Every structure is written in structure tokens, then in C-alpha cells.
Amino acid sequence: MTTRRELLAGAGLAALAAQLPVVALAQAKDSVTIAQTLEPPTLDPTSGAAQAIREVTLQNIFEGLVKMDRAGKLQPCLAESWEIAADNVTYRFKLRQGATFHDGTPFTAEQVKFSFERAVAPDSTNAQRQLFAPIVEIATPDPATVVIKLKQPTANFLYGLSWGDAVIVAPASAANNKTNPVGTGPFKFVRWNRGDRLELARFDGYWGEKPALAKAIFRFMSDPQAQVAALRAGDVDAHTNLSAPEAVPQLKADPKLKVTIGRTEGETILATNNAKPPFDKLKVRQAIAHALDRKTIALGVYGFDVSLIGSHFSPLHPAYVDLTGTYPYDPAKAKALLAEAGFPNGFSCTLKLPPPSYARRSGEIVAALLAQIGINASIEPLEFPQWLERVFRNKDYDLSIIAHTEPLDIDIYARDDYYFQYRNPEFKALMAKIAVTLPEAERNALYKQAQEMLARDAVNGFLFILPKITVANAALDGMWTDWPLPVTPLAELRWR
Amino acid sequence: MIGYILRRLVALALTLLAAALVIFIVLEILPGDPAAVTLGLNASPEALAALHAEMGLDKPAVLRFLIWLGGLATGDLGLSYTYRVPVAQLIAERMAVTLPLALMAIGLAMVIGIPLGMLAASRHGRLADAGVMAFAQAGLAIPNFWFGLLLVLVFAVGLGWLPAGGFPGWQAGFGTALKALLMPALALALPQAAIIARLTRSAVLDTLQEDFVRTARAKGLSEGVTMRRHALRNALIPVVTILGLQFSVLIAGAIIIENVFALPGLGRLVFQAIAQHDLIVVKDLVMLFAGLAILINFAVELLYGLIDPRLRQS
Numbered sequence: 001m002t003t004r005r006e007l008l009a010g011a012g013l014a015a016l017a018a019q020l021p022v023v024a025l026a027q028a029k030d031s032v033t034i035a036q037t038l039e040p041p042t043l044d045p046t047s048g049a050a051q052a053i054r055e056v057t058l059q060n061i062f063e064g065l066v067k068m069d070r071a072g073k074l075q076p077c078l079a080e081s082w083e084i085a086a087d088n089v090t091y092r093f094k095l096r097q098g099a100t101f102h103d104g105t106p107f108t109a110e111q112v113k114f115s116f117e118r119a120v121a122p123d124s125t126n127a128q129r130q131l132f133a134p135i136v137e138i139a140t141p142d143p144a145t146v147v148i149k150l151k152q153p154t155a156n157f158l159y160g161l162s163w164g165d166a167v168i169v170a171p172a173s174a175a176n177n178k179t180n181p182v183g184t185g186p187f188k189f190v191r192w193n194r195g196d197r198l199e200l201a202r203f204d205g206y207w208g209e210k211p212a213l214a215k216a217i218f219r220f221m222s223d224p225q226a227q228v229a230a231l232r233a234g235d236v237d238a239h240t241n242l243s244a245p246e247a248v249p250q251l252k253a254d255p256k257l258k259v260t261i262g263r264t265e266g267e268t269i270l271a272t273n274n275a276k277p278p279f280d281k282l283k284v285r286q287a288i289a290h291a292l293d294r295k296t297i298a299l300g301v302y303g304f305d306v307s308l309i310g311s312h313f314s315p316l317h318p319a320y321v322d323l324t325g326t327y328p329y330d331p332a333k334a335k336a337l338l339a340e341a342g343f344p345n346g347f348s349c350t351l352k353l354p355p356p357s358y359a360r361r362s363g364e365i366v367a368a369l370l371a372q373i374g375i376n377a378s379i380e381p382l383e384f385p386q387w388l389e390r391v392f393r394n395k396d397y398d399l400s401i402i403a404h405t406e407p408l409d410i411d412i413y414a415r416d417d418y419y420f421q422y423r424n425p426e427f428k429a430l431m432a433k434i435a436v437t438l439p440e441a442e443r444n445a446l447y448k449q450a451q452e453m454l455a456r457d458a459v460n461g462f463l464f465i466l467p468k469i470t471v472a473n474a475a476l477d478g479m480w481t482d483w484p485l486p487v488t489p490l491a492e493l494r495w496r
Numbered sequence: 497m498i499g500y501i502l503r504r505l506v507a508l509a510l511t512l513l514a515a516a517l518v519i520f521i522v523l524e525i526l527p528g529d530p531a532a533v534t535l536g537l538n539a540s541p542e543a544l545a546a547l548h549a550e551m552g553l554d555k556p557a558v559l560r561f562l563i564w565l566g567g568l569a570t571g572d573l574g575l576s577y578t579y580r581v582p583v584a585q586l587i588a589e590r591m592a593v594t595l596p597l598a599l600m601a602i603g604l605a606m607v608i609g610i611p612l613g614m615l616a617a618s619r620h621g622r623l624a625d626a627g628v629m630a631f632a633q634a635g636l637a638i639p640n641f642w643f644g645l646l647l648v649l650v651f652a653v654g655l656g657w658l659p660a661g662g663f664p665g666w667q668a669g670f671g672t673a674l675k676a677l678l679m680p681a682l683a684l685a686l687p688q689a690a691i692i693a694r695l696t697r698s699a700v701l702d703t704l705q706e707d708f709v710r711t712a713r714a715k716g717l718s719e720g721v722t723m724r725r726h727a728l729r730n731a732l733i734p735v736v737t738i739l740g741l742q743f744s745v746l747i748a749g750a751i752i753i754e755n756v757f758a759l760p761g762l763g764r765l766v767f768q769a770i771a772q773h774d775l776i777v778v779k780d781l782v783m784l785f786a787g788l789a790i791l792i793n794f795a796v797e798l799l800y801g802l803i804d805p806r807l808r809q810s
Binding site: 039041042048049050122123124125126127129130178179193194195196197219220221222223225226229230232233234235355383384385386388389390392393404406 | 526527528529530532533534535536537540542543546547549550578579580581586589590645648649652653656659660661662663664665755756757758759760761764765768770771772773
């Protein structure tokens with residue numbers, strides 16, 4: 001009977017499909033596939049703020065004069081050494097000899113001058129212009145020397161030169177770096193299938209040590225389930241920062257994989273509008289601080305312990321002080337403080353949440369904790385562009401939750417008109433002093449004061465540091481555990 | 497007939513123009529600045545102004561609408577805010593994934609659904625019929641993203657036969673690319689197959705009551721030939737209709753499935769463009785989907801005429 005024959009044909013097709021010849025690809029030992037959550041919008045770290053751009057390009061395709069290592073220390077890179085003159089404003093860099101760009105252009109002092117001048121040009125869209133603002137003069141006495149003169153002593157000038165915004169690009173290729181990046185790094189760009197993967201290959205003309213891997217693929221997957229499936233199926237060799245914390249126990253139990261929980265520079269805060277009543281009252285902010293049970297919030301979001309913070313500073317920095325005890329969790333005290341501030345029955349406010357899951361999840365718990373002391377916070381989920389517009393730019397908010405992922409960004413509290421609206425001349429003076437204090441021990445002592453000031457003033461609710469959940473094939477060595485800077489240097493990876 | 501088609505085309509153009517205006521206005525009043533999204537929390541006012549000029553956002557809205565329309569008419573869809581490459585190129589890249597995926601899903605749905613429907617109709621009221629109907633119920637009830645995850649767990653994580661997701665690109669070879677699309681297409685096809693099976697069954701049962709089928713049987717044609725040549729042909733009309741109507745469902749399903757399987761298709765592009773405030777891409781894609789939906793309805797009507805001789809006379 002035909003119907004049966006047709007049905008059989010259908011069944012046969014399905015069976016065929018299931019029995020496609022399965023070629024078990026042995027893991028070639030000189031290539032790696034790394035997954036990351038977000039795709040970079042372009043491949044030029046000097047013209048956009050997206051962290052994903054830095055994650056794939058910095059220290060792989062592009063290099064700066066200095067680079068940050070996995071411990072957060074500055075190392076020589078395109079500058080093999082440097083001296084700071086006695087005037088504290090003249091930096092003399094001795095440049096690496098024999099470095100070339102991927103298109104064969106030799107690396108010289110000219111490109112350093114070009115790159116830094118390009119960053120502050122009128123049509124520049126460099127997201128960190130202020131890094132270059134102190135520069136008054138760039139001199140190139142010879143091809144292997146650059147002398148940079150600054151307006152005033154700038155403590156974090158060198159530190160900033162390790163960022164993606166300060167990589168060295170060449171005049172001939174700079175305009176096309178968004179889609180066809182040409183740098184001096186150990187890996188060169190091969191192909192980018194937008195929405196799926198980016199292919200890189202070892203650059204044979206690299207000035208430094210030859211990387212162990214000949215080929216690397218970055219794959220972009222934002223769906224948490226897809227990330228876990230790809231790791232377990234062996235489609236990818238590692239994920240730089242997993243979006244599915246709930247899958248950690250299951251992945252830890254898999255002998256083929258290793259999981260590490262590291263730290264980043266991402267301070268997750270309950271951002272508070274210090275200029276808007278009742279949040280302009282210190283007692284109200286202190287009450288909120290006493291109501292925030294950080295441990296519960298972090299466990300609720302991640303299911304495991306992450307670094308808790310009591311101020312706007314990351315434990316990855318040597319100047320970090322633990323200030324989580326400034327206002328310990330104490331609902332009774334919080335209620336008393338609210339009553340003293342004139343709110344014996346609490347009050348109502350809004351809690352505007354951007355899309356990331358850490359914000360949405362901690363938002364639910366924070367709202368519940370605030371309810372315990374009589375503050376009724378109604379949650380308003382926002383898309384990121386709306387969050388930027390309403391909360392960040394127009395300061396139209398009471399409370400919000402966001403992670404500030406830029407390294408060493410405590411100076412935002414000194415900015416005029418920043419969205420916390422924290423206006424403290426004393427803090428501003430302290431930041432100005434830090435900016436010109438070059439000796440490290442002295443500067444770190446000032447940083448400690450700054451952290452304490454923000455903690456005491458309970459400017460924001462300080463919650464936790466975004467973790468870096470790295471999952472990798474057990475035989476792959478060299479993934480960074482912590483992220484003092486969000487990068488994934490492929491040259492440090494090797495198969496055991 | 498020609499006049500009718502012309503009238504339809506004019507109406508179609510007006511519909512598209514109205515759609516373009518609505519889409520533009522809606523996205524215009526949406527809060528959020530694409531340049532701010534690109535430059536992040538630490539952007540300086542100078543950098544923002546430079547990017548505004550680069551994106552053409554410093555021009556008045558009316559002018560931007562006219563530029564966009566002019567571009568649409570000439571096939572220039574503008575530059576993506578996010579990727580800074582022509583939107584047409586992005587769409588073409590993603591089409592190379594979504595189109596094969598959708599066609600594979602429709603193909604699978606028909607290959608699974610039509611035979612099952614016919615089987616149920618020919619075994620009306622018996623065990624096979626009940627079995628097919630149960631399958632259809634399940635196929636409609638199971639969310640396809642969940643079914644997709646299940647497929648991944650079994651065939652990728654468990655057995656390691658197929659990749660868990662992603663798309664190596666057609667340059668990796670036809671077989672490899674097809675393998676990457678097989679599971680997502682199956683997940684996308686399941687509810688469609690269920691609908692088609694139910695529809696085929698009831699349509700075949702209906703046509704079996706018709707006079708011309710009785711004539712065919714009287715002529716002494718075998719049951720199989722009667723089924724194929726007469727009953728099935730007429731039963732296909734509602735199936736084709738539903739495939740046309742299901743287009744938007746298929747697109748919506750593709751958005752979800754492409755995210756589950758990390759496929760770089762149009763669905764995922766829409767999703768990303770909305771999240772990243774890449775408004776040019778959103779505008780162009782919504783226009784594209786609207787245009788496609790209208791054209792497919794158009795095509796379905798023409799197909800009717802081919803399948804059913806009675807419709808050709810009008």
C-alpha cells in the first residue's frame with residue numbers, strides 16, 4: 001500500500017539522517033576553540049567601549065607599549081623599557097626592535113605618535129580619551145625612541161597604556177581595523193563569520209616567543225544552555241566567563257573539564273541617586289546598607305561564594321581594603337535608622353534594572369531585603385539603551401543595580417554630574433591628589449582613604465565583584481583565572 | 497487578471513510605505529542613543545558627538561526618514577550602527593543560514609506530516625489513527641526550544657553525533673554545514689509537522705467523501721492511486737495555505753531556535769540588534785519580514801490557482 005511506502009520513505013530519511021557518517025575529529029593539538037558570551041561589534045578596540053572587542057583583540061591581534069599580566073602587573077610589550085624623568089612628567093620609552101605589523105609594516109616610533117594623536121583627534125570615537133588628555137607633546141628623536149611629555153604628573157598613565165584603547169595601530173591600516181584588524185600581536189585575523197565565530201592564525205613574523213597554537217577560533221554564544229551544551233559536547237575547548245552559574249556543579253563533576261571561579265574588576269553596586277530625597281539623607285543610605293545581606297544576595301545570584309565588597313574597589317588591586325564590615329547586615333538597626341531619618345513606616349521607591357541576569361536576579365533579592373525594613377521598591381526592568389538614557393544620562397531613577405567593569409574606576413565618584421550625584425569636595429580633592437602621586441605606597445594609602453570615605457558615606461549599596469567563571473578542557477593550560485583586565489591571551493594557551 | 501495583479505501591487509506598495517512610516521516613528525520615539533550604547537559608561541561628550549556625525553544621527557528625523565526610504569528603494573540599507581558594515585551584507589550573510597534552515601524545516605515538516613496524515617486518514621478510527629493524533633497533540637504541546645535542548649542533550653552531549661550548536665559556514669563544506677542545521681531544523685519542524693499531519697488527515701477524510709473520488713473509485717482505480725492522484729492533490733490546498741500562514745510562526749520559532757543552537761541567522765540578528773540598539777538593522781529587518789509575509793501570502797494565492805483548477809477561472 002502506497003501510504004505505507006511513503007511513510008517508510010519518510011522513516012528511511014529520518015534514519016539516514018540519524019546515521020550520518022560520524023567522523024570523530026581528533027583534537028588537533030595546535031588549535032583551540034574558545035567560547036565567549038558576547039560578540040564584539042567591531043574589531044577595533046580604539047573606537048568603541050565594548051568589552052568583547054578587548055577580549056578577542058587585546059594581546060592577541062593588537063598590542064600596546066605595555067601589557068598587563070594575569071596578576072595585574074604591568075609588563076613591557078612594544079616598549080621594552082621606559083624611564084620617568086625627575087620632573088615626573090617626561091616618559092622616555094625604548095621601543096622593541098624587529099616588531100612588525102601583520103601586513104609587513106615595520107613597527108617604529110612614528111606609529112606610536114600616530115596612534116595617540118589619532119585617539120584625541122576631533123573625529124575620534126576612542127572611548128577613553130581622558131587617558132591621552134594629559135599628553136602635551138610626543139617626540140620621536142629616533143625610530144626606536146618615544147618621549148611623551150605630560151601636563152602634570154599622572155599616576156595611572158602607564159596603567160592606562162595597557163588598555164585596548166591605547167594599542168598601537170598603523171596609519172595605512174587604522175581606518176579598516178573595525179573589520180580587518182592589523183596589529184603587531186602574536187595572532188593575525190583570518191575570517192569573521194558575524195554572529196558565530198572569529199578565526200585567528202599564528203603570526204609567523206611575531207617579535208616575541210612563538211605561540212604554541214597555530215590556530216584559534218572564538219565562538220560567540222549568549223544562550224547559557226547553549227554554552228553548557230557546547231562545553232559538554234566538546235564543541236568548544238573553553239568558555240571565558242560562563243553565563244550559567246547554576247551549571248557550575250554539573251560542569252565541575254565532569255572529569256573532562258576544569259572550572260575556576262575567579263575575580264574581575266566589576267564592582268556590582270546598588271546605584272543610589274544621592275541627590276534625590278529621601279536618598280540625600282545619610283541615615284537613609286546607611287539604613288539601606290544595613291539591610292543588604294550581601295552573602296544571601298550573592299548566593300541567590302550564583303549559588304556559590306563570590307567576593308563581597310564594602311566599597312567601590314576590586315580585591316585584585318593591592319590597595320584593596322575589606323570594608324564589608326562598615327555597615328554589617330542588621331535589619332533592626334536599619335529600621336531604627338529609617339525612623340531617625342523620619343520614615344518610621346518606610347517609604348516607596350523604584351528599582352530600575354538593566355538586562356544582565358546578575359542585575360535582574362540580585363534585584364529580586366534586594367527588593368525582598370528592603371521590604372524587610374519597610375522600603376517598598378518596585379522593580380522596573382529596562383533594556384540597556386533605555387537604562388543608559390534614563391538612569392545613566394538623565395538620572396531619572398531612585399535605585400538601580402549595575403556592575404562597573406572598568407578597572408580602577410573609583411574616580412567616577414569625583415566626576416561632576418555623574419549619575420550617583422555624589423557631590424563631595426573632600427573626595428574630589430583626594431582623587432586629584434591620587435592622580436599626581438607617583439610613589440606606589442603613598443598612592444595606595446590614599447586609595448584606602450578614598451575607599452573608606454565611600455563606604456562611610458554609603459554612597460551606593462556595595463554588593464559583590466562579578467566573578468569570572470572559566471570552564472576549560474582539562475588538558476588545556478593557560479586560561480586566565482582572574483580578569484584584572486578582560487582579555488584572553490591565546491599566546492599563553494597550550495595543550496598538555 | 498492582469499489588472500487585478502496590478503491593483504494588488506499598488507496596494508502592496510502603499511502597505512509597505514505605511515509600514516515603513518510606522519516602523520520609523522516607533523523606533524524614533526524609543527528612548528536610547530545608539531552612539532551611547534556603542535561608547536559605554538565612560539564616553540566623553542566629544543567622542544559621542546563624533547560618533548553621532550559618523551552615524552548620521554545629527555541630521556533631522558524627516559531627512560533621515562527620506563534618506564532611509566531612498567536607500568530602501570535603491571537597495572542601499574545603510575550601515576549597521578553596531579558592526580559598521582552595510583546592513584545588506586549582514587542580511588545576506590544571515591540569510592545563508594536562516595533560509596536553508598527554514599526550507600529544511602518546511603521540508604522535514606512535510607515529509608513527516610503528510611504521510612502521517614494520510615496514514616491516519618486511511619486507517620480512520622483505528623490504532624494508527626489514534627497514534628498519529630497523539631503524536632500531533634504532543635508535537636503541538638511541546639515547546640520547540642525545549643525539544644531543541646532535548647535533541648542537543650541526546651545527540652550532541654550524550655552521543656556526540658552532531659554539534660551542539662553554531663554554524664561552521666558553508667565554506668566548511670556542504671555536509672558539515674547541513675549537519676549543523678539538522679537538529680535545529682528538526683526542532684523547528686516538529687510543531688509544523690504536527691499541524692500538517694492533522695490538516696492532511698482531515699482534508700483527506702473530507703475529499704474522500706467528494707463526488708470525484710467516488711467517480712475515480714467507480715472507474716476501478718486502486719485505492720492507492722485514488723488517494724495519491726485525487727484525494728491528496730485536493731487535500732494539499734489547505735496544507736499549502738497553512739504553510740503560508742505559518743511563515744510568521746516559523747520566523748518567530750527561528751528566532752528562538754537560532755538562539756538555542758547559537759546559529760548566526762536572521763532571527764538571532766534581530767534579537768541582537770534590538771538588544772544593542774542597532775536601530776538601522778532593526779528597521780531594515782522588520783521591513784524585510786513585513787515584505788516577505790506579504791509576498792508569501794501573494795505566492796500562496798497563486799499556488800491555489802495551480803493546484804485547484806476551479807480557482808483558475810476567476
